[in-house]
Amino acid sequence: MKLPASALVLACALLAPSFAHADDAALTDTLKAFARCDASFFSSLNTHRDAWQAYAPLKQEKNYTWIAVKDRTNRNANAVPVSAPPIAGLKLLAYNDEVADLGPLGLYYYWGFIAQGNIDEVAQRLAPLLDQPNFLFKGEHEYTRSELKVGNSWRSIKPQPGKAPGTRNVERVLIIEPEGKQGTQSRISCSVQGGVNAALLAMLRPDIAPVDYPRTQVETSLGDVEVPAAVLQRLDSPLLQPKFKTLSYTYLSKKGDGSEDSPTSVTLKAEGGLLVKNEVYGPVFNVDRLMQADLIQLKSKMNGVGDGRVLQTRTAELKLPTSWTPGQTLTAHLSMVNVPAKPTDKPHDTTLTCKVGERFPARQVFATLTGDAIRLACDQGDYKTSRAFIEDLGVALTLESTSSEFHYVNEITALDVVR
16 A cells, blocks of 8 residues: 555654654764773764764774774864764764874874863763763863773873873873863863873774884883993092992982972992992882992983983093092083984083082981091082082982972981992
């Protein structure tokens, strides 16, 4: 039996609300998946691509679909319009896909939406879609949910505005921030940032082709880099020879306002007349160095931040005192380079000048120290230090440091020597 045209029109009109409701549920499911900042966003787009394809340009491969921009590496081509109706009360205007290599600060991959409304309005509407809305914190100018990659899992952490993860750590962030200066739009972004590698991108961003994965770099250790023989030959001062096997100490740095930084732990091991030094500033950041008397640096490497390279002293011009007579000076002109080198690298030149001062009892530095300490007033550009050279140990300890930006007084709280 053939239905009259009027009946077909009526049937379509009755079905339209159910289709609209289905589309609303599909769009909301995808936005909820997006807020997890993982691959489930691209799975949901694939499941609901029939609902999304009318509102944004899509591409599909295997079990994943994504909103396609022309070029995520080009600021003029990394966004496309989105014309979907309001989703859970959020009116989405555009989709962004962006990548940036900030060198020692890490790699940054962003993906997300521009939405109508200020950050408070957008956060209020997005919060019900979050699995754990209480982890979305309001900052001075933004809302942020931060996670740190620990092993194979993600640990929620307090947001750290302005602090980059570097190349050793990886953070995953959901952020709501103002878009433009009018206060009428907001950017909702997922970001994975820091030491991002191919395996992590394959897990979180199936829309990125393997050819665009970051290349894995073999990390250089301090022991992989030799100090030039010409530099070592200049380090023949009998005054600067270590007189211990290991020295470990902990100190507190007190600022001018009376506040204190977290304790810093230092370990020094004597090897061939030089000192292998490790400074621990916290659970994720420490520095390895090779020093003479903890005055002249021969190489160093930052662990936990930076780009994993070793800073090597390539040339050294030294003027070393023959005795600790007040008024004498120790001068070291050092030219340092990063290893392995990059084409844009330039040598880092620095000069350390220390003027010998008076003798005083070493026990004034720490109660168990014996013999004399010699006060050294050292100048290294904008960085000035007051140091105590412990004669019985053959090592300099920093008591005070000053620059144009800070002033610290160090208090040694524990010290252990193995001779």
